[in-house]
Every structure is written in C-alpha cells, then in structure tokens.
Amino acid sequence: MSEETASRVCLSQRAHWAAEQAISFLMAQGVENRDVISLAAGLVDEQTLPVALCRDLLNELLSDDRTARGALQYGTTPGAEALRSEVLKHLARLEGGIVDDLGVAADQVVLSTGSQQLLTSLADVLLDPGDICLVSAPTYFVFLGVLNGVGARTVAIPSDDQGMRIDLLADELERIAARGELNRVKLIYVVSDFENPSGISLSAARRQQVVDLAKRWSTEQRIFVLEDAAYRELRYEGEPLPSVWSFDQDRDTVILAQTFSKSFSPGVRVGFGVLPRELVAPVCNRKGNEDFGSAHLNQQLLNLALKSGRYQQHVQQVCQGYRSKRDAFLAALATEFRDLPEVHWVHPKGGLYVWMTLPDAVATGFNSTLFQSAVKEHKVMFVPGELGYPSTRNEDVVCRNQMRLSFGVQPVDGLQEGARRLAAAVRQQLR
Amino acid sequence: MSEETASRVCLSQRAHWAAEQAISFLMAQGVENRDVISLAAGLVDEQTLPVALCRDLLNELLSDDRTARGALQYGTTPGAEALRSEVLKHLARLEGGIVDDLGVAADQVVLSTGSQQLLTSLADVLLDPGDICLVSAPTYFVFLGVLNGVGARTVAIPSDDQGMRIDLLADELERIAARGELNRVKLIYVVSDFENPSGISLSAARRQQVVDLAKRWSTEQRIFVLEDAAYRELRYEGEPLPSVWSFDQDRDTVILAQTFSKSFSPGVRVGFGVLPRELVAPVCNRKGNEDFGSAHLNQQLLNLALKSGRYQQHVQQVCQGYRSKRDAFLAALATEFRDLPEVHWVHPKGGLYVWMTLPDAVATGFNSTLFQSAVKEHKVMFVPGELGYPSTRNEDVVCRNQMRLSFGVQPVDGLQEGARRLAAAVRQQLR
Numbered sequence: 001m002s003e004e005t006a007s008r009v010c011l012s013q014r015a016h017w018a019a020e021q022a023i024s025f026l027m028a029q030g031v032e033n034r035d036v037i038s039l040a041a042g043l044v045d046e047q048t049l050p051v052a053l054c055r056d057l058l059n060e061l062l063s064d065d066r067t068a069r070g071a072l073q074y075g076t077t078p079g080a081e082a083l084r085s086e087v088l089k090h091l092a093r094l095e096g097g098i099v100d101d102l103g104v105a106a107d108q109v110v111l112s113t114g115s116q117q118l119l120t121s122l123a124d125v126l127l128d129p130g131d132i133c134l135v136s137a138p139t140y141f142v143f144l145g146v147l148n149g150v151g152a153r154t155v156a157i158p159s160d161d162q163g164m165r166i167d168l169l170a171d172e173l174e175r176i177a178a179r180g181e182l183n184r185v186k187l188i189y190v191v192s193d194f195e196n197p198s199g200i201s202l203s204a205a206r207r208q209q210v211v212d213l214a215k216r217w218s219t220e221q222r223i224f225v226l227e228d229a230a231y232r233e234l235r236y237e238g239e240p241l242p243s244v245w246s247f248d249q250d251r252d253t254v255i256l257a258q259t260f261s262k263s264f265s266p267g268v269r270v271g272f273g274v275l276p277r278e279l280v281a282p283v284c285n286r287k288g289n290e291d292f293g294s295a296h297l298n299q300q301l302l303n304l305a306l307k308s309g310r311y312q313q314h315v316q317q318v319c320q321g322y323r324s325k326r327d328a329f330l331a332a333l334a335t336e337f338r339d340l341p342e343v344h345w346v347h348p349k350g351g352l353y354v355w356m357t358l359p360d361a362v363a364t365g366f367n368s369t370l371f372q373s374a375v376k377e378h379k380v381m382f383v384p385g386e387l388g389y390p391s392t393r394n395e396d397v398v399c400r401n402q403m404r405l406s407f408g409v410q411p412v413d414g415l416q417e418g419a420r421r422l423a424a425a426v427r428q429q430l431r
Numbered sequence: 432m433s434e435e436t437a438s439r440v441c442l443s444q445r446a447h448w449a450a451e452q453a454i455s456f457l458m459a460q461g462v463e464n465r466d467v468i469s470l471a472a473g474l475v476d477e478q479t480l481p482v483a484l485c486r487d488l489l490n491e492l493l494s495d496d497r498t499a500r501g502a503l504q505y506g507t508t509p510g511a512e513a514l515r516s517e518v519l520k521h522l523a524r525l526e527g528g529i530v531d532d533l534g535v536a537a538d539q540v541v542l543s544t545g546s547q548q549l550l551t552s553l554a555d556v557l558l559d560p561g562d563i564c565l566v567s568a569p570t571y572f573v574f575l576g577v578l579n580g581v582g583a584r585t586v587a588i589p590s591d592d593q594g595m596r597i598d599l600l601a602d603e604l605e606r607i608a609a610r611g612e613l614n615r616v617k618l619i620y621v622v623s624d625f626e627n628p629s630g631i632s633l634s635a636a637r638r639q640q641v642v643d644l645a646k647r648w649s650t651e652q653r654i655f656v657l658e659d660a661a662y663r664e665l666r667y668e669g670e671p672l673p674s675v676w677s678f679d680q681d682r683d684t685v686i687l688a689q690t691f692s693k694s695f696s697p698g699v700r701v702g703f704g705v706l707p708r709e710l711v712a713p714v715c716n717r718k719g720n721e722d723f724g725s726a727h728l729n730q731q732l733l734n735l736a737l738k739s740g741r742y743q744q745h746v747q748q749v750c751q752g753y754r755s756k757r758d759a760f761l762a763a764l765a766t767e768f769r770d771l772p773e774v775h776w777v778h779p780k781g782g783l784y785v786w787m788t789l790p791d792a793v794a795t796g797f798n799s800t801l802f803q804s805a806v807k808e809h810k811v812m813f814v815p816g817e818l819g820y821p822s823t824r825n826e827d828v829v830c831r832n833q834m835r836l837s838f839g840v841q842p843v844d845g846l847q848e849g850a851r852r853l854a855a856a857v858r859q860q861l862r
Contacts, residue, residue: 007649055493062482072699269724291545
C-alpha cells in the first residue's frame with residue numbers, strides 16, 4: 001500500500017478531545033527558540049535536585065540483596081506498602097498531627113506517576129462525557145486538558161486574592177440545580193496552595209466552605225472535591241495551612257493529590273493520592289489497566305528518603321533556594337517595571353510562579369503581538385494567562401492580558417535578564 | 432455527614448467497565464494463602480534481576496553532575512531522546528539489520544510505563560465504545576480487561592500451535608463486513624512471541640498474513656495491528672523470528688510494543704512502542720494528559736544499560752536462567768503427570784509459561800472444584816485458562832479446562848514441588 005492509497009486513520013472520540021494541547025505548542029516554541037530566556041517552563045531548578053542524596057539512597061537500596069531484588073521486581077497496582085505508610089506519616093507532619101488522627105489507612109493511599117496520573121485517573125473514573133467539573137479561573141492548564149480529554153464540561157469560577165470565590169461557586173451550583181443538571185456535577189477541582197498559575201492559596205475559611213458546599217449539594221450523588229496540593233511543600237513565608245482535605249471530617253468527599261516531583265525530583269516521578277474509601281477500587285482498577293503500578297524502584301527510593309528524614313532536610317534546602325530566587329525575581333520586576341505602573345503582579349508566598357496582569361487591552365496569547373515580539377525580538381518567553389481559563393460559555397470570566405512567569409528554572413542572573421527583556425517587550429506595547 | 436446519610440457515589444461508565452478485573456481476585460488469593468506454591472504469578476525470577484548492574488549504572492549516572500541533574504529533571508512526554516535512539520539500535524539488532532533499514536525515526540518511538548501503558552494508550556486512542564478488536568484465543572488477559580475498560584467489543588479468533596488461525600480471522604472479517612460493521616473494526620491484537628498464556632509464537636507465514644489481511648480490509652478506515660512482543664527476548668531455543676511489524680513495509684499498519692520489564696527489571700518499568708507516524712501525536716496527546724512522561728531517571732538508566740552493551744550481556748544470563756528452570760519444570764511435569772496421559776501441555780520455546788490442557792470435563796475456573804482444592808488442600812495455585820478468553824458471543828471458542836503455569840518466580844525446587852502438588856490435585860479430579 002503506497003502513501004497515496006493509505007487508508008484513513010480513524011481515531012476515537014477521546015483522541016479528538018485530547019488533541020491540540022497548548023503545552024505542545026509551548027514546548028515547540030522553546031525548542032525552536034533556544035536563545036530565549038524561558039520564564040515559561042514549569043520545570044524545577046536543577047540546582048535543587050537531590051543528586052548526592054539519590055546516589056546514596058540508591059546505593060543503600062541496591063547494596064542489600066533482599067531490598068534490591070524487591071525494588072527491581074514488580075510492585076503492586078496501588079504502590080509499595082512501605083511508601084504508602086510513610087506517606088501517611090508525611091501527611092500527618094504536614095497537617096501538624098499524628099497518623100492516628102488522620103482518619104485514613106494506608107490502603108487509601110494510591111501511588112502514581114507524578115500526581116498528574118492521579119488527577120487523570122480521578123477524571124476518568126468520575127466523569128462521563130458532558131459531566132460537569134467546577135474549577136477556579138485561572139487554574140492549572142494541564143488539568144483543563146484532562147477534562148477536555150474525557151469530554152467533560154468545565155465551568156470556571158472566578159477567583160480573587162484568596163482563591164476561588166466560594167460565593168460565586170454557590171451561585172453557580174444554584175444555577176446548575178435550577179436547570180436540573182445537578183446530577184451532572186461530579187467534581188470541584190481546587191489547587192489549594194500557590195496555585196499554578198496565579199500563585200494564590202485558597203484561604204482557610206474558604207477551604208472549609210468548599211467542603212461544606214460540596215456536601216450540601218451532594219443530594220443526587222456525591223460531589224467530590226479534588227484537591228491538587230502539588231506546591232504545598234514549597235512555602236517561603238507565612239504559616240502552612242491545613243489542607244482542604246483536613247476539613248472533610250468524614251473523609252468521604254475530598255481527594256488529596258500530592259507529588260514529590262517539585263520537592264524532591266520530577267525525574268523520579270512519584271506522586272500520591274489519598275482517597276475516600278469508595279474511590280480506591282475504581283482508581284486501582286483503572287490503574288490496573290493503565291500500567292498495573294508505577295515504577296517500584298522509585299517508590300522504594302522515596303520510601304528510604306522519607307524514612308531516613310533526609311527528604312525533610314532536603315525540602316528545607318529546596319525552599320531556601322527558591323525563596324532567594326523568588327526574592328531576586330520580585331526585586332528585578334520591581335526595578336524593570338518601575339516606569340510601568342499599569343502592570344501589576346502577585347507576590348507569591350510559595351510555588352514557582354509570578355502571575356502578572358497587564359492593562360486590559362494588551363493580549364498575551366500565542367498569536368498576540370506581545371507574545372510574538374517577546375519570543376522573536378526580545379528573546380523571552382512566558383505562558384499566556386488565557387491557557388489557565390477553560391473554553392467556557394461565560395466568556396467574561398476569561399482574561400487575555402495575563403502571564404505566568406516561572407522563577408523555577410532560570411538562575412538569578414537569568415531571572416534578572418528575563419525581567420529586563422520582558423519589561424522591554426511590554427513597554428513596546430504600552431508606549 | 433455520617434456514614435448513614437452519605438450520598439451515593441456515581442462513577443463513570445468507564446469505571447464500571449474497568450471494574451472487577453480477575454487479576455485482583457488472583458492477587459488476593461495469593462495474599463490470603465501464603466503457604467501455597469504459586470505457579471500463577473507472572474512476576475520475573477528475582478535471581479535474574481540486575482542488582483549489581485543497576486547499582487553500577489545508577490552510580491555512573493548520578494556521579495556526573497550534568498547527567499545526574501538531567502536524569503532527575505522532568506523528561507518529555509514521549510520520553511528521553513537518547514533512549515529512543517538506543518531503542519532503534521536495539522530493534523535493529525533484534526530484526527537482524529541496521530537502523531537505517533528500519534524505516535522509522537526515533538520520533539516514532541514512545542517510551543511508556545512498561546509496555547502495558549502503551550497497549551492501553553492505543554486502545555484509548557483507537558477504540559470508541561462498541562468498536563471491535565480481534566484477538567487470538569486465548570490471549571493476554573490484562574489486555575482483555577483494557578478492552579473492556581474502553582467499552583470495546585472483543586472478538587476471539589481461535590489459535591493452534593502456530594498462533595492465531597489466520598483463516599478464521601479472514602472468515603471473521605468477512606462476516607463482519609457482510610453485516611456492515613467493518614467500519615467498527617479498528618484493531619487486531621497479537622502477542623507474537625511465546626504468548627501469555629499459551630507460550631505459542633505466531634509463525635512467520637502468519638505474521639505476513641495478518642499484516643496483509645489488515646491492509647486488505649482497511650477499506651473504510653485503517654485497521655491497525657497491535658503487536659505485543661513483551662516476551663520476544665526471552666527465547667531459549669530455536670531461531671528468532673522477525674517481528675510482525677517487520678512485515679509491514681509501509682510502517683503504517685503495525686504498532687510494535689515491547690518492554691524491558693521481563694528482560695531487565697519490571698521495577699524499573701520501561702517499555703516502548705514503535706508507532707505508525709499518524710499515531711504518534713494522538714498517543715503523545717493522551718500521554719501528555721496522563722503523566723506527561725514516565726520516570727526520566729529510569730529511562731536514562733536503560734539508556735546507559737543499552738549503550739554500554741551490558742544490557743545485552745544481561746539478557747543472555749536471564750535466558751540461561753529461565754532455560755534451565757523451564758527444562759526442570761517440564762521434566763517435573765513429565766514425571767509427576769506420567770500416570771495421567773489425558774493431560775497435555777505445550778513445550779514453550781521461550782517466555783515464562785507452560786499452558787496445560789485437562790480433559791474437557793475438568794473445569795479450572797476460580798469456582799471450580801479443582802481450583803478450590805488446589806489452593807486450599809494441595810497448596811498450589813495456577814491461573815485458570817478461561818481468563819485468557821474474552822466474554823464472547825461465540826461461546827464455543829472458550830475452553831474452561833486449561834491452566835497457565837508460570838515457571839518465572841519459583842526456584843527449581845519450588846517448581847518440582849509445585850508440579851507434584853498440581854498433579855495430586857488434578858489426579859483427585861480424574862480418578
């Protein structure tokens with residue numbers, strides 16, 4: 001069969017829904033413009049990576065014949081029991097309590113390939129095409145792609161400096177109920193700490209409220225809250241907040257997803273979820289088909305890191321490193337944008353991103369003059385803020401004049417030069 | 432909200448389709464009956480695992496600061512470019528040629544979490560609910576679960592000692608076309624070497640024929656062939672066969688899925704697919720949502736193993752080990768079953784399984800007297816052969832008197848004792 005006569009490739013509906021994720025375009029831009037300073041990439045700072053620590057721990061793991069052979073063998077679908085127990089201890093430390101008070105057992109912990117796989121699994125086991133997931137706007141754009149991929153309807157709830165506007169969430173649920181579609185609402189997605197892209201955390205009061213609202217409206221079926229706490233451990237100032245999950249006394253409504261990618265190493269790619277009991281089997285059934293278990297060696301590595309206390313030491317160093325980079329970047333922005341008072345940005349207390357807002361008229365999308373001139377002429381790249389908004393019927397929610405700026409990857413001089421170039425590109429649009 | 436008033440959990444259609452995989456029951460049996468000799472588990476032999484090799488390679492990888500930081504950072508969705516290039520060299524060696532003759536580029540290689548994730552991705556991007564996938568009977572039961580999970584219709588094609596009966600495949604396609612459903616046929620799944628569970632390989636002539644048939648019937652849309660070559664490198668006698676993929680001159684019809692789990696380490700969990708060009712983007716889009724890349728560290732480990740030639744040396748040792756275990760197991764079966772001439776089994780030239788057939792009347796399923804007495808009384812476990820058959824309208828295809836016996840995990844004395852116990856359990860049913 002020659003090229004000319006090759007038959008048509010017929011993809012599934014799902015494949016069409018998953019097509020054309022913005023991330024691919026963004027990565028291609030990065031590859032094609034290697035001389036740009038990327039403030040776009042969501043990678044971690046390579047200087048924070050635990051090179052010596054991993055070498056030591058892997059040596060330890062692979063020097064004992066029994067543990068070595070165990071680690072190199074298949075694990076189980078939910079993941080290594082030892083690590084799932086360590087995860088509970090870890091969680092107890094983060095919540096400021098003890099394991100016995102958590103109200104969950106290790107068999108409610110599922111280990112995944114990053115927390116991303118956990119997020120996707122939840123979308124898959126909960127959402128049929130046309131089902132509704134409520135998200136704050138803006139939010140993590142890869143999860144918006146996941147929701148598209150399962151054919152869900154995504155409803156954007158505006159946010160402010162305390163995260164998702166719970167009053168507007170309540171209004172929206174009211175409206176959905178009024179039009180008889182409450183039975184299609186399956187999920188509320190919240191990035192609780194230092195949201196990607198906005199850097200904003202959901203306030204403690206709202207954490208309680210979102211749980212209460214989900215329970216109150218769970219009249220036809222359970223409405224779950226999926227808490228994505230990927231950046232939780234990257235806090236550079238202020239007191240840690242209890243998770244949204246901790247406000248769910250019954251442990252039947254909130255799914256907590258976390259990862260060791262940001263705090264330890266994304267190349268090791270271990271994340272986890274803490275699930276309401278009824279979701280454990282569905283998520284494991286799905287994962288049984290998907291890969292019947294993420295890499296077991298990596299789970300044993302994390303287990304050793306946590307058990308030895310060296311993980312916790314490492315996270316402190318990581319936070320110190322990012323704190324100084326954040327401070328340097330914020331200082332550079334203040335300097336470079338001092339003549340542009342119409343531009344403002346969020347001071348993030350953690351995470352990896354600075355969220356910048358331009359005057360309404362200045363669009364930041366891939367096809368905008370600003371994006372094109374930033375990449376081609378000024379050699380600096382950012383993530384257009386509109387990626388963080390779902391395609392939605394309430395168009396007025398979407399802002400097209402924002403940017404996500406990452407201080408994760410670039411060293412301090414790169415951040416300073418990046419701020420200078422970005423200011424020049426923006427100035428060109430404004431003056 | 433108390434337990435009594437908790438609202439109903441409403442799962443997606445997909446979650447219902449993925450529920451109740453037999454593997455969970457099987458694993459639970461193993462856990463609950465720890466004194467049984469398991470001839471069921473599909474794990475690899477721990478003695479074959481490359482402990483010292485992984486320790487050395489990881490030390491090497493993590494001792495150079497640049498390669499270390501690269502390996503611990505995020506990879507890309509399709510996986511590390513270096514490993515994808517090594518995979519092509521590896522494939523060329525297996526096909527007995529050079530990379531230039533393969534007719535594919537490294538960007539058609541996608542790395543996955545085991546080959547399982549690749550299989551699932553293909554099912555996901557090709558099959559809508561109700562679409563048809565043709566499989567040989569019996570076949571790899573986890574993939575049958577995957578097909579159920581996407582709501583596909585699985586049509587079983589009987590096999591003989593040369594694998595899937597291509598004449599019956601042709602008949603089935605004819606029948607499907609006659610009833611106007613050819614547009615629903617998207618995939619033909621074949622485990623080409625030492626099929627799990629039967630241990631049988633598809634003959635060279637049939638490899639060509641399955642490709643030809645797929646192309647001939649691709650009149651409405653492309654019918655792809657998914658070749659699962661997971662056991663390809665575990666050959667203990669006879670000459671290697673060229674892959675089904677190699678017969679697809681146009682490289683537009685066959686997807687080749689392989690893994691390093693069996694030949695190297697399942698705990699490292701690296702598999703790969705070689706894809707027709709049109710499927711690269713759909714599979715990567717799907718993987719972008721799923722995990723945006725399997726563990727990068729593990730990919731770099733495999734890359735080093737292949738590049739250094741130490742992988743190839745290791746595979747030779749692995750095959751030597753399994754060869755003697757297979758021989759010991761076959762000898763033990765011949766001895767223990769010598770008074771039961773009505774029982775016969777396949778002599779596998781590779782892989783990890785011996786496929787045993789009992790007289791028609793002796794059922795082997797989970798609820799059968801044999802299975803129950805084997806596990807409870809004789810303390811030996813096997814995989815019921817019926818798991819390898821899809822729920823099908825043509826019930827006569829399904830055999831209920833077969834067993835998959837693995838010689839992968841047990842040491843030689845375990846295999847001998849297992850054969851003795853199994854013969855006792857079978858004898859009890861027959862006499």
